[in-house]
Amino acid sequence: MANRREALRNLVLAAAGISLFPACDFEQVPIYSRIPLAKKQYRTLEQLTQNLLPTEGIPVETPERTVDYLLTVLNDCHTDKDLQKFLTGFSEFEEYVASEVKQKLAKLEPAEVENLLDYLAESPDRSKKLEHFYDTTKQLTVQHFTTSEYFLKNYLDFEFAPARYLGCVDISV
Amino acid sequence: MSDNNHHFDAIVVGAGMTGAWAAKEFCDAGLKTLLLERGRDVKHQRDYPTTHMQPWDFKHRGRVPDIEKEKNPVIHRCYAYREDAKHFFVKDEEHPYVQEKPFDWIRGYQVGGRSIMWARQTQRWSEFDFEGPARDGFAVDWPIRYKDIDPWYSRVEKFIGVSGSKDGIDTLPDGEFLKPWDLNCVEKHFQKSVQDQFTDRHVIYGRCAHLTEMKDIFKKQGRVLCQNRRICQRGCPYGGYFSANSTLIPWAEKTGNLTLRADSVVHSIIYDEESNRASGVRIIDAHSKESTSYFAKVIFVNAGTLNTNLVLLNSTSSRFPNGLGNDNGLLGKYVAFHNYRAKITAEHGGHSNYKTEGTRPTNAYIPRFRNVYKQETDFLRGYACTFGASRSKLVDADGHGQDLMEGLLSTKKYGPWRVRSGFMGETIPKEDSTVSLDENLKDPWGIPQLKVSMYHDDNDEKMIKDFFEQYTDMYKKAGFTDIKTRDTGQAPGLDIHEMGGVRMGHDSETSLLNSWNQMHACKNVYVTDGACMTSVSTQNPSLTFLALTARAADHAIESLKKDVI
Numbered sequence: 001m002a003n004r005r006e007a008l009r010n011l012v013l014a015a016a017g018i019s020l021f022p023a024c025d026f027e028q029v030p031i032y033s034r035i036p037l038a039k040k041q042y043r044t045l046e047q048l049t050q051n052l053l054p055t056e057g058i059p060v061e062t063p064e065r066t067v068d069y070l071l072t073v074l075n076d077c078h079t080d081k082d083l084q085k086f087l088t089g090f091s092e093f094e095e096y097v098a099s100e101v102k103q104k105l106a107k108l109e110p111a112e113v114e115n116l117l118d119y120l121a122e123s124p125d126r127s128k129k130l131e132h133f134y135d136t137t138k139q140l141t142v143q144h145f146t147t148s149e150y151f152l153k154n155y156l157d158f159e160f161a162p163a164r165y166l167g168c169v170d171i172s173v
Numbered sequence: 174m175s176d177n178n179h180h181f182d183a184i185v186v187g188a189g190m191t192g193a194w195a196a197k198e199f200c201d202a203g204l205k206t207l208l209l210e211r212g213r214d215v216k217h218q219r220d221y222p223t224t225h226m227q228p229w230d231f232k233h234r235g236r237v238p239d240i241e242k243e244k245n246p247v248i249h250r251c252y253a254y255r256e257d258a259k260h261f262f263v264k265d266e267e268h269p270y271v272q273e274k275p276f277d278w279i280r281g282y283q284v285g286g287r288s289i290m291w292a293r294q295t296q297r298w299s300e301f302d303f304e305g306p307a308r309d310g311f312a313v314d315w316p317i318r319y320k321d322i323d324p325w326y327s328r329v330e331k332f333i334g335v336s337g338s339k340d341g342i343d344t345l346p347d348g349e350f351l352k353p354w355d356l357n358c359v360e361k362h363f364q365k366s367v368q369d370q371f372t373d374r375h376v377i378y379g380r381c382a383h384l385t386e387m388k389d390i391f392k393k394q395g396r397v398l399c400q401n402r403r404i405c406q407r408g409c410p411y412g413g414y415f416s417a418n419s420t421l422i423p424w425a426e427k428t429g430n431l432t433l434r435a436d437s438v439v440h441s442i443i444y445d446e447e448s449n450r451a452s453g454v455r456i457i458d459a460h461s462k463e464s465t466s467y468f469a470k471v472i473f474v475n476a477g478t479l480n481t482n483l484v485l486l487n488s489t490s491s492r493f494p495n496g497l498g499n500d501n502g503l504l505g506k507y508v509a510f511h512n513y514r515a516k517i518t519a520e521h522g523g524h525s526n527y528k529t530e531g532t533r534p535t536n537a538y539i540p541r542f543r544n545v546y547k548q549e550t551d552f553l554r555g556y557a558c559t560f561g562a563s564r565s566k567l568v569d570a571d572g573h574g575q576d577l578m579e580g581l582l583s584t585k586k587y588g589p590w591r592v593r594s595g596f597m598g599e600t601i602p603k604e605d606s607t608v609s610l611d612e613n614l615k616d617p618w619g620i621p622q623l624k625v626s627m628y629h630d631d632n633d634e635k636m637i638k639d640f641f642e643q644y645t646d647m648y649k650k651a652g653f654t655d656i657k658t659r660d661t662g663q664a665p666g667l668d669i670h671e672m673g674g675v676r677m678g679h680d681s682e683t684s685l686l687n688s689w690n691q692m693h694a695c696k697n698v699y700v701t702d703g704a705c706m707t708s709v710s711t712q713n714p715s716l717t718f719l720a721l722t723a724r725a726a727d728h729a730i731e732s733l734k735k736d737v738i
Contacts, residue, residue, distance in 0.1 A: 052573050053581075062229060077238040142570050145581065147234045149227065155584040156566055160227060161175040161400040162531035167355030171587070172526040 089133025189286025193417035212282030221408030273626035275539035277666035285418035294713035302710035316688035333415035336378035361560035362474035379538035473604030478703035498692035512598030536561035552635035557711035672706035690725035
């Protein structure tokens with residue numbers, strides 16, 4: 001009986017835990033050998049890729065999340081020099097968010113997101129490394145989307161094995 | 174292994190395109206044949222790991238990591254060295270060589286060699302090409318003419334399948350063609366413009382080794398039609414294009430006469446002083462590094478142009494202290510290549526209501542028109558070119574957030590047609606254009622490293638200048654705009670058309686091989702890959718290598734029957 005009471009108590013506590021800490025993030029995030037990121041930083045990048053190119057409501061399916069594509073390409077393909085430039089730019093981005101935005105990216109209103117992205121994309125005040133960070137993140141985010149099955153098939157008429165070549169197709173009709 | 178397992182009727186060194194062809198011919202003739210390959214085995218279909226992968230399946234979407242590029246600066250410059258096919262290319266660091274002058278040596282060490290990743294363009298040579306050296310006074314006269322090789326071109330084309338159109342042009346003889354794909358409307362527009370304004374210039378369909386029609390012979394080979402995937406470099410599970418792996422090796426294996434030994438690095442050809450013949454081949458196991466010898470009545474050396482030179486240079490004996498058959502000291506000299514440095518691009522504003530649909534593994538082709546009938550410029554010989562036209566949809570990737578997404582999802586309109594040509598210049602084989610053995614450096618198998626010394630000369634520079642002038646004029650006359658010329662400045666080698674060093678000729682004083690590709694000084698050794706070439710002309714050379722191989726193999730088979738080699 002005592003065991004049963006204890007079990008029930010634990011169940012209640014666990015349920016309370018769930019309701020008291022709904023935003024707790026227990027999910028492991030991937031580790032990239034050349035990019036030492038804390039989970040929080042990973043989430044920041046994840047949110048930034050989503051803000052840069054919001055895919056809600058679009059039936060795009062890819063083998064990996066955009067942030068993982070970004071980090072995989074950076075980790076596996078980029079030189080040490082390029083990677084360092086990106087990471088320094090990322091640190092500057094984090095500092096800017098901490099000092100100027102003062103909120104987690106996920107909690108920003110759409111207008112605030114817009115302002116932040118405007119700053120990253122166009123501000124004359126941004127450093128070269130911040131510019132590199134933004135350009136690289138955007139380029140790989142866009143590339144992830146435009147090489148997806150959804151985009152290639154629906155927008156670029158991609159066919160894996162077309163078995164034909166028509167050299168003169170009228171598109172005016 | 175018993176002694177019997179080391180004796181064959183024929184040994185072929187190198188399981189690339191020409192070696193596999195020779196092996197097929199020998200096996201068909203009932204000869205027990207050993208086909209040696211320094212690289213790993215690659216079985217048709219089984220060993221094409223990326224062939225069914227979609228673009229989005231690639232972890233890096235085709236990109237090769239910069240770190241790998243830094244380690245392999247030569248191979249990464251090859252257009253086909255991408256994530257989907259990089260496993261078929263030799264890594265610089267694993268197979269070192271010495272660049273006395275810059276030379277990008279693009280290699281594929283595996284069964285099938287570079288026939289897996291080749292560009293599959295198959296244009297015949299003409300009489301103008303074979304008579305070139307004699308007429309223009311360079312290298313030495315070819316010991317054969319077009320009529321000698323014409324039937325062998327036909328034999329090869331019928332077996333491998335070549336898509337082409339009958340053009341009736343004397344500079345590029347017609348062959349045994351399967352139907353062509355379309356030229357697109359802009360390519361046809363350029364074709365007409367050139368036809369209207371030049372009597373000596375022709376824009377034709379680029380002939381290619383793809384199956385566009387089914388024939389019994391292809392069914393017997395187990396191949397099906399090309400599916401227009403344009404990812405041939407990964408290996409084609411359909412056998413839609415010709416490769417040694419899809420076509421020749423399975424055919425030879427079916428005869429029961431083939432022994433294929435992969436991972437066998439050929440060290441040298443063994444010369445028997447008593448019989449004045451080569452008796453066999455010494456190999457080093459690629460992994461165990463153990464040395465073994467195999468013996469045969471006839472030996473074909475088809476290791477790929479530069480490696481064939483290397484094997485022969487390394488085949489020393491008291492009779493041939495400077496390399497097999499090298500009495501005249503010409504082995505390794507007069508190597509040449511195709512000059513691929515020049516490009517031209519432009520925009521075409523017309524045909525805006527038209528697009529292409531599907532894909533096609535070839536382009537248009539413009540055969541050589543310079544110095545064909547007489548010397549007319551301040552440089553020798555001439556150049557052929559590719560011509561291609563295409564248009565893509567405009568993708569708007571400006572902005573960020575919803576604007577960016579809306580821009581991407583508005584992808585609908587086509588951009589203008591873009592046109593482009595790549596130049597393929599004939600270079601002149603010269604005595605100081607050489608490959609030789611380094612005196613000190615060895616490869617991981619204890620074989621001397623090859624030292625390469627080739628270069629672009631003044632003739633090449635003049636030819637590039639002429640190409641820019643002539644093609645700018647042709648492009649302008651076709652109404653193209655935004656014309657841009659570009660000299661890539663690339664070193665020899667990236668053309669992947671290196672040739673010569675063991676050239677054919679009339680006599681043993683000035684050449685290494687006779688008109689049947691036999692070594693003058695060692696009659697049971699034949700060389701039929703690119704090393705045998707006396708000059709290089711402008712055409713993609715593989716079809717000519719194959720035709721020479723077919724002709725030489727037939728000669729060897731007949732000579733064996735008559736017991737004269």
